[in-house]
Amino acid sequence: MNGPVRRLGIVVGALFSVLLLAATYVQFVSAPALRADGRNSRTFYEQFGRDRGPITVAGEPVAQSEPVKDPYQYQRSYPGGRLYAHTTGYYSVVAGATGLESAEDALLSGTSDELFYRRLSDLLTGRKPSGAVVETTLDPAVQRAAADALGDQRGAAVALDPRTGDVLAMVSTPQYDPGPLASHDTGAATAARQRLLDDPSRPLDNRAIASRQYPPGSVFKLVTAAAALENGWTASSQLDAPDELTLPQTTQPLPNSGGASCSPSGRQSLADALRVSCNTAFASLGLELGEDKLTAQADAFGFGTDLEIPLTVTPSTVPTGTNPPQLAQSAIGQFDVRVTPMQIAMVSAGIANGGVVMTPQLIDSVRGEDLEVLSSPRPQRLGRAVSGDTAESLTQMMEGVVEDGTGTAAQISGVAVAGKSGTAEQAADDPPHAWFTAFAPADDPKIVVAVVVEDGGNSASQASGGRTAAPIARRMITARLDALEQQEESS
Numbered sequence: 001m002n003g004p005v006r007r008l009g010i011v012v013g014a015l016f017s018v019l020l021l022a023a024t025y026v027q028f029v030s031a032p033a034l035r036a037d038g039r040n041s042r043t044f045y046e047q048f049g050r051d052r053g054p055i056t057v058a059g060e061p062v063a064q065s066e067p068v069k070d071p072y073q074y075q076r077s078y079p080g081g082r083l084y085a086h087t088t089g090y091y092s093v094v095a096g097a098t099g100l101e102s103a104e105d106a107l108l109s110g111t112s113d114e115l116f117y118r119r120l121s122d123l124l125t126g127r128k129p130s131g132a133v134v135e136t137t138l139d140p141a142v143q144r145a146a147a148d149a150l151g152d153q154r155g156a157a158v159a160l161d162p163r164t165g166d167v168l169a170m171v172s173t174p175q176y177d178p179g180p181l182a183s184h185d186t187g188a189a190t191a192a193r194q195r196l197l198d199d200p201s202r203p204l205d206n207r208a209i210a211s212r213q214y215p216p217g218s219v220f221k222l223v224t225a226a227a228a229l230e231n232g233w234t235a236s237s238q239l240d241a242p243d244e245l246t247l248p249q250t251t252q253p254l255p256n257s258g259g260a261s262c263s264p265s266g267r268q269s270l271a272d273a274l275r276v277s278c279n280t281a282f283a284s285l286g287l288e289l290g291e292d293k294l295t296a297q298a299d300a301f302g303f304g305t306d307l308e309i310p311l312t313v314t315p316s317t318v319p320t321g322t323n324p325p326q327l328a329q330s331a332i333g334q335f336d337v338r339v340t341p342m343q344i345a346m347v348s349a350g351i352a353n354g355g356v357v358m359t360p361q362l363i364d365s366v367r368g369e370d371l372e373v374l375s376s377p378r379p380q381r382l383g384r385a386v387s388g389d390t391a392e393s394l395t396q397m398m399e400g401v402v403e404d405g406t407g408t409a410a411q412i413s414g415v416a417v418a419g420k421s422g423t424a425e426q427a428a429d430d431p432p433h434a435w436f437t438a439f440a441p442a443d444d445p446k447i448v449v450a451v452v453v454e455d456g457g458n459s460a461s462q463a464s465g466g467r468t469a470a471p472i473a474r475r476m477i478t479a480r481l482d483a484l485e486q487q488e489e490s491s
Contacts, residue, residue: 052076052108053131053369055088055100057138063088063101065131068184076101076182082175083147086206087136087311087362090178094189099206100134100362103310107132107366132374133367137166142447145479146171149472153457156207158341159476160448162349162439164379165358167309168447169476170342176203207454210314213338214452217424218277218406218465219435220333222347222394225274225282227289227297229390235271235397241281242266248324254283257423257464271397275405277421279332286331291322294331300385301347302357303339309362316343334425345450346382348437351398352418352445355391357382399442407436409470412478416442419473421465431456434468440477447480449473 051074054061062080067073076091078084089099097105106112110131139159146157150173159169180192196204205211228237241262244253256262262278273281286294298304298318307313319326319336329335342360350357358379365376386394398418401407407419422435434456439448451472456463 051130090181141479141483142169154454162352172207215424216333217422219422239281245280283328350385352439355386406466418442436469
């Protein structure tokens with residue numbers, strides 16, 4: 001009798017051991033895979049049912065969660081609408097997350113290690129967890145000014161504080177409404193996203209930092225001028241500036257914009273060449289500098305650098321392995337030079353900040369639900385692009401561009417503005433891209449801007465950087481300076 005009972009006991013014990021091992025395996029080994037399985041509706045509802053924290057601009061939410069009576073419990077909404085869509089991105093049950101909704105998901109959902117002690121407190125008190133508040137660096141006045149000035153033209157605008165790298169504005173047009181993409185009606189959300197994907201103007205692209213890159217045209221001459229000043233040239237150094245430059249290894253001459261003459265004598269100073277944006281002078285300068293010096297200077301301004309602000313910025317590029325005609329074209333921002341508006345803003349910001357480029361940053365602080373500061377990123381140097389003396393010379397040269405050069409449309413009464421225009425030619429008969437970058441006040445910069453109007457905007461083939469993009473830059477600068485003045489008066 002004892003034998004059969006003993007054997008039965010062994011079998012039962014073995015079964016319990018197998019059951020315990022299986023439960024342990026599922027709980028601790030297979031759990032991550034099961035949790036991540038797209039067929040796990042429990043995890044899906046848990047993820048989208050969290051009370052995500054808001055994304056704010058100047059203390060006002062531009063993305064937030066609201067309680068709803070459906071299986072998800074919370075609905076993401078976007079009070080900032082189109083104006084901040086490329087910053088917030090969207091949080092969608094059918095398309096996932098983009099923008100800050102993706103980049104700061106751990107903070108917004110409350111799962112970040114930065115929130116460990118608060119999560120522990122929630123567990124002990126039984127309080128329902130919620131996400132952190134992500135406060136951006138954006139200035140609503142500058143953001144609105146950029147969007148209004150761009151209007152229905154395709155393009156982008158970026159504004160930075162050159163001293164800290166804070167992103168004051170980041171606008172990409174056309175804009176889109178993230179609200180329909182966050183709908184819990186999967187059919188409606190899918191249809192809304194498909195309409196945006198089918199739109200030939202590509203409204204989902206964040207032209208300010210990624211997606212499409214542009215030839216910079218003459219705004220790149222700031223990099224070429226910086227390389228020259230760092231390698232022995234001065235603002236008064238004389239450059240060859242013929243009406244047409246015969247390039248080595250080709251019979252095709254390089255003309256100035258519109259076939260204009262830069263100087264009756266065929267020679268002009270570096271400062272004057274920048275002021276009137278002389279193509280032949282800067283192309284010949286590029287040939288004298290050589291590829292190594294030109295690309296090294298671009299790299300010093302941040303070209304080729306992987307940036308997370310925390311949104312991913314597509315690295316800008318300058319071609320290498322060029323022949324002389326290609327190098328000459330590169331020196332004036334053509335050939336295969338490709339940039340984002342963010343990168344052009346960083347070039348001007350480095351000049352405005354005495355030669356030091358700060359790493360762009362879109363997050364001002366992270367706060368708990370009771371608004372205590374959990375973290376606040378410190379300004380970080382990306383590196384020194386040029387010496388203080390070179391930065392001062394470039395500033396004076398850029399002031400000349402706005403005072404009586406190609407950038408007079410950026411003038412602001414009572415304020416010294418330093419700027420540079422650019423008109424980037426495209427292939428075939430496509431209209432040019434119109435560029436302008438600037439900072440002000442020139443002697444104590446509070447804001448740096450970079451603007452590109454794609455395919456000439458409303459001016460089409462008649463577009464130029466000074467005529468088309470400079471007025472947009474002026475409105476952005478004015479908005480910032482007016483906002484700072486109002487803050488001083490109210491304090």
